[in-house]
Amino acid sequence: MPTPDRTSFEQIVAAGREILESxxxxxxxMQAVATRVGVRAPSLYKRVRDREALHAAVAEASIDxxxxxxxxxxxxxxxxxxxxxxxxxxxxxxxxxxxTSASPHDALTRSAAPLLHAATAVVGDEHALDxxxxxxxxxxxxxxxxxxxxxxxxxxxxxAFEYGLHQLTRALTA
Amino acid sequence: MPTPDRTSFEQIVAAGREILESxxxxxxxMQAVATRVGVRAPSLYKRVRDREALHAAVAEASIDxxxxxxxxxxxxxxxxxxxxxxxxxxxxxxxxxxxTSASPHDALTRSAAPLLHAATAVVGDEHALDxxxxxxxxxxxxxxxxxxxxxxxxxxxxxAFEYGLHQLTRALTA
DNA sequence: ACCTGAACACCGTTCAAGT
DNA sequence: ACCTGAACACCGTTCAAGT
Numbered sequence: 061m062p063t064p065d066r067t068s069f070e071q072i073v074a075a076g077r078e079i080l081e082s083x084x085x086x087x088x089x090m091q092a093v094a095t096r097v098g099v100r101a102p103s104l105y106k107r108v109r110d111r112e113a114l115h116a117a118v119a120e121a122s123i124d125x126x127x128x129x130x131x132x133x134x135x136x137x138x139x140x141x142x143x144x145x146x147x148x149x150x151x152x153x154x155x156x157x158x159x160t161s162a163s164p165h166d167a168l169t170r171s172a173a174p175l176l177h178a179a180t181a182v183v184g185d186e187h188a189l190d191x192x193x194x195x196x197x198x199x200x201x202x203x204x205x206x207x208x209x210x211x212x213x214x215x216x217x218x219x220a221f222e223y224g225l226h227q228l229t230r231a232l233t234a
Numbered sequence: 235m236p237t238p239d240r241t242s243f244e245q246i247v248a249a250g251r252e253i254l255e256s257x258x259x260x261x262x263x264m265q266a267v268a269t270r271v272g273v274r275a276p277s278l279y280k281r282v283r284d285r286e287a288l289h290a291a292v293a294e295a296s297i298d299x300x301x302x303x304x305x306x307x308x309x310x311x312x313x314x315x316x317x318x319x320x321x322x323x324x325x326x327x328x329x330x331x332x333x334t335s336a337s338p339h340d341a342l343t344r345s346a347a348p349l350l351h352a353a354t355a356v357v358g359d360e361h362a363l364d365x366x367x368x369x370x371x372x373x374x375x376x377x378x379x380x381x382x383x384x385x386x387x388x389x390x391x392x393x394a395f396e397y398g399l400h401q402l403t404r405a406l407t408a
Numbered sequence: 409a410c411c412t413g414a415a416c417a418c419c420g421t422t423c424a425a426g427t
Numbered sequence: 428a429c430c431t432g433a434a435c436a437c438c439g440t441t442c443a444a445g446t
Contacts, residue, residue, distance in 0.1 A: 063429045103430055159382055168384055189389045190397035201375025208333055210342055215363045223364035231405035237410045277411055
């Protein structure tokens with residue numbers, strides 16, 4: 061006897077993102093998600109393999125949200141860097157989980173496209189990948205350190221961001 | 235009636251580092267550490283406040299190990315970057331936990347000193363902090379992406395590292 | 409003083425039984 | 428076909444009782 065679905069994969073992932081942002085990765089439990097979508101924990105296993113898969117799905121959704129933000133932001137490195145930073149500041153846990161949970165190849169590839177395009181415009185085809193990696197590595201590391209509070213030696217963090225952005229774009233343009 | 239100590243904080247942290255490296259952060263449990271040091275889990279609470287404090291202590295020990303490596307490596311940015319990378323490749327989980335667990339101020343400050351010194355030599359006092367942040371952000375982000383397998387668009391990762399290193403040192407020297 | 413077993417709360421996961 | 432309660436394994440943490 062069929063039963064009407066009481067939840068969906070999409071709803072589970074959406075609930076997971078909210079819980080992650082409010083309670084951190086430790087709070088992103090099967091039980092917490094089940095409660096939020098109005099179901100018992102065992103029911104989640106119909107749509108998600110296990111807790112690790114749940115985390116991966118939330119990570120993928122975060123990457124997709126970031127990609128969309130980057131795609132609509134603009135096409136130059138400067139604009140992309142600022143869009144990246146504002147995304148990370150709005151979704152600190154969503155940003156973090158992108159690099160701590162195993163994320164699918166496809167999502168990462170899609171998110172790289174805007175950067176690769178912008179880098180190509182600056183350094184040409186041959187070094188586009190290297191330049192994109194230089195740029196994203198800096199931005200990712202900077203945001204990670206900013207969010208984790210690693211910048212505690214004083215100084216103006218905003219100025220440090222502008223300094224890095226300026227040095228990098230200048231180096232790549234030269 | 236006093237009892238001879240059957241373990242120590244140092245032994246607990248050392249065991250924690252080994253378990254972290256072999257089983258990842260999820261495997262770094264109170265029970266696993268207790269078993270390895272030959273004690274029951276409740277006994278650990280005499281030396282460590284809770285699981286979070288255990289992770290923080292392991293993170294601090296990793297930072298200290300990195301700092302020592304950097305201090306003995308050399309004093310220019312190029313050498314520091316390579317030392318940083320080799321440390322991360324030898325202790326991937328130890329590297330990761332430095333940025334995911336709350337680490338004490340002092341350890342972070344000590345680890346920044348070698349970088350700050352090298353940066354000062356290149357850009358002078360006024361921009362030393364900004365330059366050190368640019369450099370560590372890039373290196374940290376790059377290693378994080380390398381270790382998490384985020385570099386999946388082909389290309390030579392070693393070459394990308396050399397490219398970034400070259401562009402950064404050139405930008406800061408100019 | 410430190411160590412332990414017992415106990416409790418909480419989570420992940422499986423599965424037989426419900427509808 | 429999905430949902431649930433019951434059950435089991437495992438972990439974090441506290442605490443009274445041992446030495």
